[in-house]
Amino acid sequence: MTHGRHGGTQTTMEAPSPGRGGAPRWLRILLPAMLILLWLTAASIGGPYFGKVSEVATNDQTSFLPASADATEVQAALDGFREGDDIPALVLFVRDGGLSDADQTAIDDELSKLASLDGIADGLSPAIPSEDGDAIEVFVPISGDAEVGDVVEALRAQLAEAVPSGMDVFVTGPAGFTADLTDAFAGIDGILLLTALGAVFLILIVVYRSPVLPFLVLGTSLFALCTALLTVWWLAKAGVVLLNGQVQGILFILVIGAATDYSLLYVSRYREALRDHEKRWDATWAALRGSFEPIVASGGTVIAGLLCLLLSDLNSNKALGPVASIGIVFSVLAALTFLPALLLACGRTSFWPLRPKFGSEHAVHVSRSDDAAVPTTGLWGRISGLISRHARIVWIGSTLLLLVASLGVFQLKADGVAQSDLILGTSEARDGQAALGEHFPAGSASPVSILTQETDAAQVIGILQQTDGLDNVQVLSGDSATGTADATVTDGEVVFTAPAAGPPGTPATAVEPTVDDGRILLQATLDDAPDSAAAEETVRQLRSDLDADVSDHTPVGGVTATAIDSNDASIHDRNLIIPVVLAVILLILMLLLRAVLAPVLLILSVVVSFGAALGVSALVFNHVFAFPGADPSVPLYGFVFLVALGIDYNIFLMTRVREESMRVGTRAGVLRGLAITGGVITSAGLVLAATFAALGVIPILFLAQIAFIVAFGVLLDTIIVRTLLVPALSHDIGAAIWWPSKLATGRTEPERAQKHKHVA
Incomplete structure (x- = not known):
């Protein structure tokens, strides 16, 4: 040497x-x-x-x-009740103060042209006027084989040009929201990639010159x-x-x-x-x-x-x-x-x-002995010196700071958000949903679907009619011109009727429901918007009543049921996967570092760092960005990325510390490892934070929240946990950090000398 x-x-x-x-x-x-x-x-x-x-x-x-x-079971059963996998769009025409006869004529003329539009399936509904006379709704089925986003875009463009001046027209419903979501993701191949690469390139230019x-x-x-x-x-x-x-x-x-x-x-x-x-x-x-x-x-x-x-x-x-x-x-x-x-x-x-x-x-501090020399005279040499002199104060102070920041976790609202809130910025489907609720039952575009045995129909329809928040019970029927028929129970008898073709006043006719494997599919209109808390409560209550009163399994599906099942599954996943991830990563660290104590402390440091990142994020989401809430999977995704990626930097640091410790002892090895890896790990942290922050350019609430949590968490982990907390804690503990490996016994000459010096 x-x-x-x-x-x-x-x-x-x-x-x-x-x-x-x-x-x-x-x-x-x-x-x-x-x-x-x-x-x-x-x-x-x-x-x-x-x-x-x-x-x-x-x-x-x-x-x-x-x-x-249940929502998946109902969705899978739809193929047996209708041809194809059409996605419904709801077209809403609105004129404040009332629609005129000329408006009605223009709407009828336009509806006759929609059937010829590419991607529109058979089964266009007639115009349905609102009770206040200010609006008309039309259900337009979009073929499942078509690109929903393209068809909705063409539909919106055609309607915008055709409607009379002063009339508002919206394309909403499941197809409208799907189109808006697809449009929001459209920048992934372009703007997201360019933003991420541009940010990384600038950082690399500064780092490497x-x-x-x-x-x-x-x-x-x-x-x-x-x-x-x-x-x-x-x-x-x-x-x-x-x-x-x-x-x-x-x-x-x-x-x-x-x-x-x-x-x-x-x-x-x-x-x-x-x-x-x-x-x-x-x-x-x-x-x-x-x-x-x-x-x-x-x-x-x-x-x-x-x-x-x-x-x-x-x-x-x-x-x-x-x-x-x-x-x-x-x-x-x-x-x-x-x-x-x-x-x-x-x-x-x-x-x-x-x-x-x-x-x-390699420049070093002249105040160090050869073995303990820190190979830098810059920032990382000064940080190593600080840790050498005040290790215990540094790691205790860092831990307290992270714990205080973690208190914000209690303000995190991660119990789900409405479908209309998934897209940041403008959304015609969201605006149309709001307008729909002013003139029709807000849930008319997305009914609740109930799959039941034909023999249980009377009992199930009776429950639907008695459930608060539900109205207009119908059954899918191929014998009806509209594909659905009213379903009622009179004196214990089930009656399915559909309006007969003819002038107004023509009596309804009895029809047969579509039956698949002994089951029929009922639909009921929600009084509230399908993505509202009130609608979710209605569906939960309906499921409870059906489970209690109907002997056969009666699954409930639809947009609201899908949101409920998604949130419940997300909460289950979060509670299961987070402990499993911790256990798996802990085992990997033990194998890598040939120790037990160091991996446990590293895992704890990253968990505290994650808590701090989530706490600060909750405060920012609520009081800066005014987000309506978060999906239950947001903490899970944030945890997986921050723990898995955050542990990366501790691996980079501690593998080098272990390498140096085998030569010069643990305390000197900590200082040398920090000084050697400080620049590269900080650069890596800045790069990773910048790339995840780029997710924020996609106007999706979930991605914006993940972008902030991971970007902020990576910076927190890079600047505080890996720079101060872990090195200071390792230096304070000394060779025992490697327990139970032989490094913990201080068998190397440098370690014994340093241990003696520390005691003195």
Whole structure:
């Protein structure tokens, strides 16, 4: 070991080993060339799939429900009662002060033209006037084979041009909300990706002060994303995984952030190795030896956390687990194969103009002995000095600060939000829903659906008629011109009637309901908006009454039931998966660090950090952004990302601390590990925070909340937990942090000397 001019140490330069530096020249050229060519081929094939995601993606909320949910059972049964899987849109015409005869004529003329519009299925309902005479509603079925967003957009454009001046027209209902949701996700392939890449590029320019290296790192992230997307697309095409806009957005951000983080760690090791090795081949192998374990462990931790989502009841959560895990796999592979090959090809030129010179010294504090020397005279050297002098004060103060911030958790409103609140900004479907409630029963666009045995029809219809908040009970009937018929019970007898074709006053005619496997499908109109708390209470009460009074299972579905089942499943998932994630990550850390105490403390630190992030987020959501609430899955997603990704930085830190501790003892190893990794981990934290913050450009409430929670939480973890809390706590505990491994006994000479000095 040689001494630097500042009294510090410089790692002894290794002689090239026969298996590395002595490798044949053709192998040193061919191996990186083949790796680069392989990734170029995969990325060139996967790149065009960015524009094809809509072919295999779905945003149908019911398809995300657990198979056991009542709403899922009802949705699956619909095929037996009607042809196709049409999605209803509700067109609402409104004129304050009353619709005139001319308005009625214009509406009738326009309705006659709608049937010829591409994507409109058979079964267009007649115009239904409101009691106040100010509005008319029309149910328009949109073919399930068509692109709902495109059909609704065309429908809105045609109606806007045709209606008389002064009349408002809205396209709302399930199809309207689906179209608005699809439109909100439309920026994922473009604005989201560009925002994330732009933010990361600026950070890399500042960090490296090199015009070359940021392109190499970002290229690694993009190639990992292209290859991951190619894999996910074909798996979704085969029905192996479920893909939707939410999962797609998180996949993009997660791959860019994770791949860049892993790349930063490798670049840091490679820059160190170039100072200690003259040949690029030797430096590459040294960098791979130093970065392989922490990168694989970090990626494995994230994958393990994500795969815990497979335990979820909610299919939308299950969908994210394997899709995001595939993204992390390619992030790790790209950082350990493609980037090393690129840097091997470019050598020291990658860092131009600040090229690391072979044999260059590392500046250290003159006040340290050789073994305890901190290899920096900058910010991280000063922070190491602070921890060395006041470790206990630092970690106690940091913990108290996080605990105080965690108190805001009690203000988090994560019990679900209305469907109309999912989209931030303008939404015609939301405006139309509000207008509908002023002139018709607010739930007329999204009725409650009840699947019952034909033999139980009288009993079930009687319950529906007596349930507060429900009105206008109907049954699906192929014998009716409108596809539905009124369902009533008179003197214990079930009567199904439909208006007969003819002039007004023509008596209704009796019809037969559509029967599938001995069951009929009833529908009832909600008095309240389908996404309101009152509607949810009505459906819960209905389910309770049916379970108590009807012997056969009678599932209830529809928009409101779907929201109820989604929220209940989310709460179940949150309570189950969070403890499982903690246990899995704790086990991985124990295997990685060969200790028990250190992993337990690391897990506790990240949990406290998550609580603080969630507490501050709750205050911001309520008092700054004035959000209406949050989906129950928001804390779960935030937890999985923050714990899995937050542990990454502790892995980067503590693997280096353990490496240094084996040479110089634990307390000196903590200070050296912090000083060496401080810059790269902080840069990685800034990159990950910036990429997740980019999710906020998509106007979806869920993604905006995840963006803030994860971005703020990563910064909190980077600045406080990994910089102050964990190093200070580890330094204060000393060698015992590695219990029960041999490092905890202080068997190394440096550790015994430092322990004696500490006691003295």
